Structure formats: structure tokens, C-alpha cells
Amino acid sequence: MWIVHRKAGLFKKIFWTLVLLFPLFGWIAYGAFFRPPSYIDSSDYNEHGQTTGNASDTMNVTIDLTLNATAGGTNYADLFKYTVNGTNAPSGADLPSSGSANFTLQYSANLASASNYTVEFVAINGSASYGNMTVALLPVEVAPEFLKVNSDFDEQKIDSATGYAKPDNADENLKAERGDNQNKIVTDDLHKGFFGVNPNTLPSDFYTGATVTITKKVEEDDDTGRHETGTIRLYAIKDLGVSGEQSTVIPISTGEKPSISSDSPANLAATLYGASSAIPKGEGVTYWIEGVDPGPITLEFKYVKGDLTFSNEQKFKVLTKQTKQQWQEEIRERIKLQTRVAGDEVDVNTHHAGNGLSGNVKQVKAVYAYYQQLYLQHENQFMWAGMARTASASIYAAMADAAQPGAAGAFVGVQFDEVEKALLYGQWLIYADLGWPHRAYEASGINALKYVKEDLNEDFTLTPWTQIDAGIAEEDQDAINAGNRELLRREQTEVVLPAYNIIRIAVPEGWRLTIFNWFAENPMPGGPPIQNVVPDGDITNTAQRWQWIDDTSWGMLAIWNGTASSPLAPSFSSAKRKELVEKDLREAARPYLNYASDVP
Amino acid sequence: MSRKQVFGLVLVLPMLLLGMVSPTVEGSEMSLDFSKEHTLKGIFDAGMRPYREPHSERFQVGVEQVTAEIKLPSGMLVKEREWQSMQFTVVDDGRLTSAQMRSNPLTLEAARDAMLPLLSIESGVSIQALDAFLEKVREEIFLYEGEFHVGTGKKQNPMFLAAFSRTGLKNSPLALRVSLEWRLDPPKAARGFYKDPIPPPPGYEGVSMEKPPFQAEAQAPTPEVTAETQAKPRLVEEPQFAASPTPAMDTNKPASSGFPVVPVAILTAVIAGIVIYLLRRKFT
Numbered sequence: 001m002w003i004v005h006r007k008a009g010l011f012k013k014i015f016w017t018l019v020l021l022f023p024l025f026g027w028i029a030y031g032a033f034f035r036p037p038s039y040i041d042s043s044d045y046n047e048h049g050q051t052t053g054n055a056s057d058t059m060n061v062t063i064d065l066t067l068n069a070t071a072g073g074t075n076y077a078d079l080f081k082y083t084v085n086g087t088n089a090p091s092g093a094d095l096p097s098s099g100s101a102n103f104t105l106q107y108s109a110n111l112a113s114a115s116n117y118t119v120e121f122v123a124i125n126g127s128a129s130y131g132n133m134t135v136a137l138l139p140v141e142v143a144p145e146f147l148k149v150n151s152d153f154d155e156q157k158i159d160s161a162t163g164y165a166k167p168d169n170a171d172e173n174l175k176a177e178r179g180d181n182q183n184k185i186v187t188d189d190l191h192k193g194f195f196g197v198n199p200n201t202l203p204s205d206f207y208t209g210a211t212v213t214i215t216k217k218v219e220e221d222d223d224t225g226r227h228e229t230g231t232i233r234l235y236a237i238k239d240l241g242v243s244g245e246q247s248t249v250i251p252i253s254t255g256e257k258p259s260i261s262s263d264s265p266a267n268l269a270a271t272l273y274g275a276s277s278a279i280p281k282g283e284g285v286t287y288w289i290e291g292v293d294p295g296p297i298t299l300e301f302k303y304v305k306g307d308l309t310f311s312n313e314q315k316f317k318v319l320t321k322q323t324k325q326q327w328q329e330e331i332r333e334r335i336k337l338q339t340r341v342a343g344d345e346v347d348v349n350t351h352h353a354g355n356g357l358s359g360n361v362k363q364v365k366a367v368y369a370y371y372q373q374l375y376l377q378h379e380n381q382f383m384w385a386g387m388a389r390t391a392s393a394s395i396y397a398a399m400a401d402a403a404q405p406g407a408a409g410a411f412v413g414v415q416f417d418e419v420e421k422a423l424l425y426g427q428w429l430i431y432a433d434l435g436w437p438h439r440a441y442e443a444s445g446i447n448a449l450k451y452v453k454e455d456l457n458e459d460f461t462l463t464p465w466t467q468i469d470a471g472i473a474e475e476d477q478d479a480i481n482a483g484n485r486e487l488l489r490r491e492q493t494e495v496v497l498p499a500y501n502i503i504r505i506a507v508p509e510g511w512r513l514t515i516f517n518w519f520a521e522n523p524m525p526g527g528p529p530i531q532n533v534v535p536d537g538d539i540t541n542t543a544q545r546w547q548w549i550d551d552t553s554w555g556m557l558a559i560w561n562g563t564a565s566s567p568l569a570p571s572f573s574s575a576k577r578k579e580l581v582e583k584d585l586r587e588a589a590r591p592y593l594n595y596a597s598d599v600p
Numbered sequence: 601m602s603r604k605q606v607f608g609l610v611l612v613l614p615m616l617l618l619g620m621v622s623p624t625v626e627g628s629e630m631s632l633d634f635s636k637e638h639t640l641k642g643i644f645d646a647g648m649r650p651y652r653e654p655h656s657e658r659f660q661v662g663v664e665q666v667t668a669e670i671k672l673p674s675g676m677l678v679k680e681r682e683w684q685s686m687q688f689t690v691v692d693d694g695r696l697t698s699a700q701m702r703s704n705p706l707t708l709e710a711a712r713d714a715m716l717p718l719l720s721i722e723s724g725v726s727i728q729a730l731d732a733f734l735e736k737v738r739e740e741i742f743l744y745e746g747e748f749h750v751g752t753g754k755k756q757n758p759m760f761l762a763a764f765s766r767t768g769l770k771n772s773p774l775a776l777r778v779s780l781e782w783r784l785d786p787p788k789a790a791r792g793f794y795k796d797p798i799p800p801p802p803g804y805e806g807v808s809m810e811k812p813p814f815q816a817e818a819q820a821p822t823p824e825v826t827a828e829t830q831a832k833p834r835l836v837e838e839p840q841f842a843a844s845p846t847p848a849m850d851t852n853k854p855a856s857s858g859f860p861v862v863p864v865a866i867l868t869a870v871i872a873g874i875v876i877y878l879l880r881r882k883f884t
Contacts, residue, residue, distance in 0.1 A: 010878065011878075453753070453759070453781075454753050454754035454759065455753060455754065456753070457722065457751045457752070457753040457761075459747070459749040459751070459761060459763050461698065461700065461779055461781070462698075462759075462781055463689050463697060463698040463781055466697075467659060467689075467793075470793070476793070478658055478659075479658075479659065479793060481655060481656075482655065482656040482658070482659040482660065485653075485655050485656055486656075486660075493702075494765045494777070497765065497766050497767065497768055498766045498768075500768060501766060501768035504768065534814070540768075542768075547814045550654050550655065551654075551814070552654045552655065555654075557654075557655055558655070561655065563655070
């Protein structure tokens, strides 16, 4: 145009140039930025819907068995012989047999018990029908997709040696030890049902000479690449006419007893299914499944009698799916139970900073005792909890100093009542943020935390816990320590900042160096004060405080982990950590007192 | 206008038009583009020089005080801002499994602007809920638990979470916290941590990954609230486990437009200049 129509007006030429260039621009933009719409990959269709082979041939077939029977959540497996009444039908074949075509055995009815049923046998393409088939179907019960870990404290049992509550899955006794349900069976968190053929389903002679096993198969956890860790127990409970009376626990468990082990599963034919079985069956007997150890599990129920074999395999997860608030409530109940049995019940939820230390002594001690318990029950694993319990001595002393009525006279202008409240407030913030993930992990493993993060979208970071989890599984202390360091970083650089903010407001400029530097003793006994690590450092300054903690040579973390290299700092062994965590809080706090004569 | 000038104009205009839609953000110091890959090399390629985190040399690297934007596979763009710190967890094939970022302190207005485009990632979180939280911060009411946050959960990979943290500063009381956590495929790879300290990625073998010495004065500002400038801080009355700010049902999504202001401004100025020039030539 600029050549052929060179005499055209300039504006006209520019106009048409732009018009012509816009398609070019559009083409470039399309190629560069257009995103095709997402689509759903529907390739995962049901293979059973496909027909292969010649369905009109003789009935020498492969039966691709799909039982579309959903009777109240109960699945059904095939059972040995069947008879098909139809043209060219074979008889007396086993399911499945061999052959040249695929069929789908369609069944839709509710099976109440094992029996012979007439089932229509239809070629999937509809071109041929083989009439009705009589087949015996066997009801097989399965576990739920997610079986709760029975790790709460409904049974209210206490370990007399430690004073700690025992989770309900700690033993096979389902009876409550105390409380409203004392001596009654507690099945709140168990699944009512059986895995495999319910002992009440078939007559005992069906099992004569048979071998019946339930096996925990050795399978790989898809998420971790490690062996599946889930375990369960099965129970039979007979109504003896006495409310809550327990008759028998099926001697089946994984780990402790060989009945459901992976390598030597016991034959349950006589003890569970036989005419004179030790375990009750029949009227008034119910069966229960208990989640014991968290994680995925693959179980196989297998029956073998002569040439007859059938089995049912299921993969499911032993997992407690609870909210953050439910985990917090579980801690609260455990603390109440333990303190009640010890003689003075404490409800940590009555902790309120506004009441000062005098109104919170029991609650403060209970929270620190929780950290102590976490560490002592998971030594060298819950490192953050152990460090928090050790550091609590200096914080508790600071609370006592701030609560001392005469303190304000010594430090004119300092609002010690606000400092006292801020310290209490900070303690609660930390407990509320970091206390519950420990309980969730301890009770139900990493998948419990994944549930809270991935499904419930809570504000916490999963990565430290996956590091800790991998470290525990692979005995990698570095990984455990790295995960715990991230928990500490969150505590110190996020969670506790509002409390430090209040403290800064409460302390006038003139006293800051004195209080935030000179008085800032190392919470790790024997560790350097902040001014040695960060000259003129201020504990209310996040970066400076974190340096005091994180310095690789003589920081608190290096001291606690036992990796400190400075000759001027201790470096704790595992035994030293335990000693510090076990120490009585008051005794540990006294050396940190600056003003108060003692701690409550 | 000469023929040469006209041809020049024809060449320049399309280039300007293309520049208008270029993904490059003018003035961006760095761009962390996680839309295609999430690797340690990507961190280096973005211009950052991360150091191995103390006590965590096999697992984590970090950087401090960087200005960067973040692009996610979902197409979301966390706009350029100054980040006080970033930490990345790395597995032994160089992939990242998590990124934790904390912004420099923000004023309430800046915090609101930062969070507004992110509200849409979680259904049911309203502007009113955000404003209610900001009002609590303005009034210096401290919650016992549950500061403001929004997140995708497992609906996206990486899981994305944006939250506020208190800074303790009077005029800039909040920091934006962004967390990304990837589900690796295959998942079992997540356990493959380095056996030795994380090495520099290919192409950066000679680059030091040692953490620089701590310099107190170079760190983020100390909280500067003082008694005379502050009202007495207030805690919420009940110390119960308070839930996060209650999400309302109404969701307004003022998503970031991403409109390329700078290229458009340049283009407009150029075109205006040409027009004025031509008009002057025509009438003089």
C-alpha cells in the first residue's frame, strides 16, 4: 500500500497499516498466550464394560466378575460352585474358570446371608443370554475407607508409673477404668462390623477342615514409599445380659499377637468359626474393628478348603480425621483426666492472661507439663516440645518477677502488670498454635495433619512434619531436627510476636537495655546471654532474638541439639535433654529469678 | 513526513504493540516463575543467591531482603513486593517441596491491597471479613488465635496459603506470609533429602551457599511502638480456642487486572508525539 498507493494521504496509510497489522498481532498473541481449556481425562472407564471374544460360543468362558451389589455397604465375593441353567451352559464349574470370552455377572439384590441365588447371566453386548444361573454368594464384610485410630481417652486409663493417660488403643481391654462409664465397654471410636466372613454367617461345618486367615499384607505406602504402617484389632462382644459386659476379645491383633501378622497368620477356623470356638458367635454377639496404629493397611481374608479357595483383599487407612479444634479438645480432656487423677483437675481452657499469673498458675503448669509429656514420650523426636519445656523455666521465672508487687518500684515506668499478661498471652499463643499438631501426629500420624492442612485448609505448614515423619521412619536425626527447627522458627518469628509487641509497649525506652539485654538470660542452662551472641541485642527484636537461637556455634538450638562448637557453650546430650525436661518446673525456674523471691 | 520516517513508524508501532502484552513486568527485580518448574535452579535463575539454612543444610535454603513477584501454575500472580525472608525446602533431585515467604512490614492499606487479589482463592472469604480483621489490627486488639488467612488446600498443586502476621510496628503492623507446598510426583520422592549439604544447582557450581554473617543493623526494623504513641493493647476477652475470622458467604473478587500500565503509557506517549509532530508539519 505504501508503494502502490504512495499518493494516498498519510493518515489513511497509517490507519490501514494498523488495521492490517492487528490480525498479525492477534495471531502472535494467540500463539503466545492462548491456553486451551482444561479437560477431564475420562480414560479411566470401567473395563468390564467392554465385550471381547465371541459370546455366542459355548460356555467355556472367562468370567470377569463384577458384582454390583451394595447391600448396606457390604460387598460380596464369589463362592465356589455354581450352576447355570441355559443353553450350552456348563455346570459345576468354579468361579472363575477359564475360557474365551468375557462376561459380567450382574447382580442387584440385598443379600442377608449366604445362600444359593438365581442370578441372570447376561452377555454384556446383549446379543446372547445364557438364562439364569444359580450361584452361592458369600457376604464379606469390609472395613471403612477410613478407620479411626482409637487413640483418645474414653476409657480413662492412667499409667500408674508415669501418671500419664493411656490412649484407648494401648491395650485390648475395652472397659473404662473410671468416669461415668466405669467398667463398661466403650466402643465409641470402633467400627461395628467384621473383616471377612462374619462368624455368624455360615454353619460351623462349612469350616471343618478349612484354613481361614486374615493377613496384613506387606504393601508399600504410595505416599511415602515405605511399608504400610496401619494395624487393627478385631473384637467380639457378647451381650451377657449385663449392660456393657464384655465377653471376649478376639485374639487377633497385629504386632503383639500372630493372628493377623504378615508372615504367620493364625488359622481362625477352629477358634473363631468352629462348633466349639473359644470366641462366641451367634445371637447377641457383635463384632468390632479397632484402629490401632495409624497409616494405610492392606488386609486379606482367605478361605482354603481342598480345591476351594476364595479371598477378599482391601486397602484402607487407619486415620483420625479431626479438625484442629477437635485435636485441641482432645489435649484438654487428657490434661483434665491426668490432673483429676493426680488430685487437682485443671481445665487449660480457663487460661486467661487477664487474670495474671496468680489466676493461671495451674493452667501455666499444665501447658508446660504437656510439653514435658510430649518430649518424654517421644524422646529425641519432639525436640521442639523438649526445648519449649526447658525454656519454660526462664519464662515462668519472668512471669513471677513481673507479678511481684514491688517490681514496679524498682523499675519506674515499667508496666509490669502488662509484661506479666503478655508473657501469659504468649504462652497461650504458642500452645494454641503448636500444641495440637503434636497431638495429631502422635495419635494419628502424618496423614492426620495432611487432612487438616489439605482438606480443612488450616494455617500451618506441613513440611516440618513431613521432615520429622521421614526422619523418624528412617532414623535420620538431622531431618527430625530440621523439622523441629521450623516449628521453632514459626513460634519465634510469627506466633509470639503480638506478645513481644505488648512487652515493648510496657517497657519505657530507658529500661529496654536493662530488661531486654542484661536480664535476658539464656533459657538453655549454661548458654551465653544475648549480649555475647548479639552485642546490644534485644530479645524483643525478632531478627536478633532468632540469631541468639540459631547461631550455629553457640546458639540455643545448637546447644539443645548437641551440635554447639563453641567452648563457651554447653552442648546437650540426649541424657542431658531428658534430665532438663524431667526437672521440676519450680526448681528449674528459681535460678532465673531476678526480683521475686520464689515462684508459685 | 519522509518515506524513511513512515517506514520507521510502521516498524516501531507493531513492536510497541507487542511490548504492551509482554509478560515481563517493568521494574521487577526478580520473578519466581513456578508455573513451569519448581527447582533450586529456578531460584538461582531468578537472580537470587540462596544460602543453606543453619542446622538445616541438607534440607533448606533461604534468602533475605529480595524484591520479587511470584508466578504460580494456576496462573495466579503474587505481585512484586519486598520480601523480608524466603525459605525453600529442597529434595535431592533439586526440586522444591515448599516455599515460605514473609514480606516486609506493610501498612494497613498496603496489607489490604496485598490480600485483596488473593481472596478469590478460597470460596466464602469476603472483603468484609478481611476488613473486620484489619479493623482489629487498627484498634490493636490481639486475637488469642486465628489471624486472617486464605488458602487453596489440596485443590491446587502447590497448595497455596496467604496469611497475615503481626509485626509489632505502629505504622506497618502486618506482614504478608505466603506458603507454597508441592505434592511431588511420584510422592515417594519426597523422602529423598540430600545426604550432604545442598549443593549449588547445575550452572552455579562455583557459587557460595554459605549464610553471610549476621549483622544486627542490617536486619528488619525493630518494633518501634512506644508507650506514648500507643493505646493500651487489648486482648480479646475470652481465651478459648477462637476460630479464624468467620468467613461470610459473599465473595467479591477484585482480582488483579495485571494491566500493563507502563507499556501502555509509553505507547500512548509515542503515538501522541507522532500525532502532534504530524499536525505541526501539516499546519506549519
